[in-house]
Amino acid sequence: MPRRNDIHKILIIGSGPIVIGQACEFDYSGTQACKALRSEGFEVVLINSNPATIMTDPEMAERTYIEPLTREYVEAIIEKEHPDAVLPTVGGQTALNLAMELHESGILKKHNVRMIGASPQAIKIAEDRLLFKEAMREIGLEVPQSGIATNTEEARHIADQIGYPLILRPSFTLGGTGGGIAYNAEEFEESVAKGLMLSPVHSVLLEESVIGWKEYELEVMRDLADNVVIICSIENFDPMGVHTGDSITVAPAQTLTDKEYQRMRDAAIAVIRKIGVDTGGSNIQFAINPADGRMVVIEMNPRVSRSSALASKATGFPIAKIAAKLAVGYTLDEIPNDITKKTPASFEPSIDYVVAKIPKWAFEKFPGSDPTLGTQMKSVGEVMAIGRTFKEALFKGLRSLEAVKPLRITYLADDELRRLLTVPSQHRLRYIIHALQIGWTIEDLRLLTHIDPWFLYQIRDFAMMQNRMSAMESFDDVSPEMLLDAKRMGISDRRIAHTFRIDENQVRRRRQEVGIIPVFKRVDTCAAEFESHTPYLYSTYESEDESDPTTRKKIVILGSGPNRIGQGIEFDYCCCHAAFALKDLGYETIMVNCNPETVSTDYDTSDRLYFEPLTLEDVLSVVDREKPDGLIVQFGGQTPLNLALPLKEAGVPIVGTDPENIDLAEDRKRFGALLSELKIPQPENGTATSIVEARTEAQRIGYPVLVRPSYVLGGRAMVIAYDEASLDRYMREAVDVSSQKPILIDSFLEDAFEFDVDALADNSGDVVIAGIMEHIEEAGIHSGDSSCVLPAYLIKPHHLETIRHHTRRLAKALHVIGLMNVQFAMKDDIVYVLEVNPRASRTVPYVSKATGVPLAKIAAQIMVGKKLREFHLPDELKVENYFVKSPVFPFNKFPGVDTLLGPEMKSTGEVMGSSDHFGLAFAKAQLSAGVKLPVSGTAFISVNDSDKPSVIKIAQDLQALGFRITATRGTAKALNTSGVKTRAVNKVNEGRRPNISDLIKNGEVQLVINTPLGKESRYDEKAIRSAALYHAVPCITTLSAAAACVEGIRALQQQKISVCSLQEYHPGKSVAVKSH
């Protein structure tokens, strides 16, 4: 069937901010869909609230709306754009839910918009557990026994029938939020209450436990002619009970006979037909009882998913791209396979390697969170690794995780080890290795972990190799044969070096001397049956290399590895832009990255893709093979920056800012000297390598102080210490100090205003200031967690001038070539420099979208020799209208964790709101971040003494806007005396009821303004914040944010919904990009 001609304009819904359970895999799928549909001549209108995405680049669609993903806003866009169809299947659960809302509220029908990809009917059956179960029964497939409860009573009744343990899954929540396992009635009661609350439709599925069963996923595609193919089978290393997003997963399935695999394949095909997903990809999960082979269907996603991204990268079959083409009428046999060129997409990829995906968690960011892995996803990112064997893939994957401090286990009591093996946690694999090293059997481990013995056996090979090496005196005793065996297992040079306490370079040298060097093989969808025209490569230790490097001028771009808090999609955005821009200049671009969720690891983003860990060893192997003219470290965040100096020492030609200068900016002493020389003020500061030194320095500087380790991103382990006791605690517990890793101590500028500046500079000394962003929260909150606005709106012109001046001088002094980010603080009319990062920052995509100038592309071209003046930019980019960036937090995944913000970054993603009015831009950003500012109701105010004078204005404004005001006694008194009619309410720790927490829970409070009061009321504040979080009441913790809220509320009261595309904001500005 050819392309449909009854539709011309298609609305694509994106997935919004990066959150746990929904990450940049949907930027990848959305970008593919945009490109595929435009290449077929369709007009694409896109809505996504996340500015840090490639899909929201103005070149990706005819109209790009960075607007809140809500029914009202999408309707406004539909009214303006009149699309013929909406594609809801490439934007995750967010897009699917939103599309269903549009359908059910009649908006689609009213505006004559068709849903393509999946019909509302199919989505409903797939998403509604009860309907799904019934559908499965009708086609003769088993599902775990289950029932749906909409209240506690019903839940108890179902639990009685199924028995314990049982699994709870709230309906329609992301990443299984609120799900869990109840082993007894007590746990059950608690989980049911929470699940009902979290489910937007207030229902919870209670299900027979299949914990410990083998878990599989199949990626299925179907076209309008009812052709169905399976793209990939995935087997979970961690059996049922751990969310697949938190499991190590392996492709292809390893422990199924053909009979079992084909039974699953038949079932998957029957499912997609029964559910009625007409076109595109779906993901279907199965569980198999390892004892007798009983197979049950777990669930189906009628859309492109995280696993589809993984499957695409694992096989080379671009699921989202093909899904988009199928949605507009093509059949699989009409679409060519990009990699082989001559065979069609109507086939099932065969792979001749093994792929392992390993999640990355961020529990260290959320002290007090439960580190147990269960049915609710908790990981923030993932890596994928390709090897010729499972062992090789697994261990390449482990080093891709960039564990800062690898877990080294010396001794564990048997009981403790048994517990650590039984309860799934992020370190379980390490404990398995440890247990095998000390002689526990595979059967012991199978009984404790339920992990398939085949996997355990592979790990035992590794453990034995490790033991053999540990038993040797020196590295010289390792024979070339043994070294080759170790490398073929995927063991890194670094691990070998660690075993023998030698330098990694020694291992590499020895390897090269005896000729043990990796070769590169291609991912080709067909196990080499046909020639591959796409250089999508992975390293392995084999006999033949097929990388076939060219003699073109080429640049290697190092990606940013797994997503984590502080280093996410923004850096992938920059890497992709570097690839696009350098391609435009005629360079061959070579990407190295290991994150399967990203656009950068799409095989057509760069000319060549190396799916490899971002370690010195692996990057040098690529460089040795490719011999590039340059290598870029400044776009991928801290990961490649950490490699900059060692790469330079190894003779790699790094382009852009010299790694020595990057290092200078990170080196507190040298950088301090530079600032003094330039006469640029910085907060009083010092470094310490011991507790004693730290105390002395803090004394000299004066409390409060900001303390943190050097060389970290995202404010890892950064705290504000108000006194010596908290400083001591920090030094003892939080960090690992040594003379190589000093602790940085800065005077903390309380109540200062913060500014972030992104700038471009070239080697002729020209500097363009791209954006001066004003933080809405004051100093003390990590810049990544603070909302900020472009242009700066509350700053005096002469301070702006000072900021510009400092920025230019710093760029010149550091000989920046490319991008630079400077953080400023302003207090008492003095502008301080907090830090300088001569590299792409987290804000680059946001500033690019606000200004309409692609900063990362320009930076990349500057790095290879173009001059800034060739781009004809003004000295400072102009921002018309207001663009507010707001962070999005994962607190709902970590119950019990305090939601208070601080210098350590906690947000996983960001959104942008824009308008010609600051208040509305702020309100839109808040809405996109899931905070719906109220337009009426009651505001609760509780602030510390120093904030009391300033809060009066805010309270007055709220009262004028029609809000009732309630406050804790102290604040109420202050407000009442200032003429704001305020009702006093009990604090939680006063013991009297109803207290403020009760009011929030009863829905009697619509807005909370609560600045930290100090230790004694910490308990109260935590209770208030957590009540607000669970009841979706906006909770503002700083006064400047409260003031912004007031602006936002005023705007919401006055203005109608208005939407504006990037193309309208920046007419004629979008830089033409050749189609990629």
Place this chain on the structure above:
Amino acid sequence: MNSHTAILALEDGRLFKGRAFGAPLERTGEIIFNTSLSGYQEIFTDPSYCGQIVVLTNPEIGNYGLNELDQESRKPFIEGLVVREYSPIASNWRSEIRIDDYLKKHNVPAVSEIDTRALVRHLRECGAMRAVISSRDPDTRSLIEKARHSPSMVGLDLAQVVTCSQPYDWKKASVNLSEPKNGSHSKSPLPPTGKTLRESKGLFRVVAYDFGIKHNILRRLVDAGCDVTVVPAKTSADDVLTLKPDGIFLSNGPGDPEPVSYAVHAIKNLLGKKPIFGICLGHQLIGLALGGKTYKLKFGHHGGNQPVKNLLTGRVEITAQNHGFAVDPDSLNANDVEITHVNLNDQTCEGLRHRSLPVFSVQYHPEASPGPHDAGYLFNDFIRLMSNS
């Protein structure tokens, strides 16, 4: 030579060294590669692989062991096995024997730790060729000579080597892996049930020529409602007709179809007398009997992911394939014979039927095992053809 080392030598002089497992023997054969991700046991025991050394592109082999129910014939027919990594552990609830032990028991040499991707790329470029696996002879030059002196596949009648010696009746239906709990699975998309092997009394009497027949073809015929009698390859048309069949089935098998002239002769005599359904070698023999020609493919089709378009319905089927020869569609008289299926990868002929006589055949394996079940409908087509005759 080290007792753990095995050498794979190709007739064009290319050498691969790896680790020996299976039987410590030396064997020659035509080396071909199979891209199936699952089903190594079915591949080993498919008689069509007689005379061939098989390279598996899936690098991890042996993971789930082997079991009695998944056998496709009485024993392995491959001459040798080449893999990247074999698993000394078999992990599956149905596993009965490990791959190493099984191959030892049946005297099949195998080699692991081979850069199978390099080998496959070589075969893709240079075509299937003769080869030798040895863990006995360390002299590579002598091994290359042995490969060069081994028989060529072209012109070789291997059907007579693997066929049964006596006719026999086949009763077993397909195996289901798990008995459904509540028995209400009438609409099940899965093959018919029966953890205990179901004995069936068929509605149609089918005589199946055994040129190297796979058990799953027989099981699928029983599933479809046939009473099956299997006869040796050289059974004459008259002897078949004496059995009063409702239909005649022509099986898969190894080697070159051309020298199997006795079967072509028999088929010519059977054409039009009874409905005929052929698979793989059976399809090629029908092609020859209808006056067509066959030719050798460069490296054949061996795998479970080959896209085939059914030209009658327009649907695409993902098929299991295992053949080195093909029917040349241009050699057939288009007035008599219709091409019904075509391979979308290389446009080769995958199926045909006679325009007036009740004869049809496919080059690929609708019985799967290993491989996808997409083409299972062909067994029903055969039943329909017999019902209408």
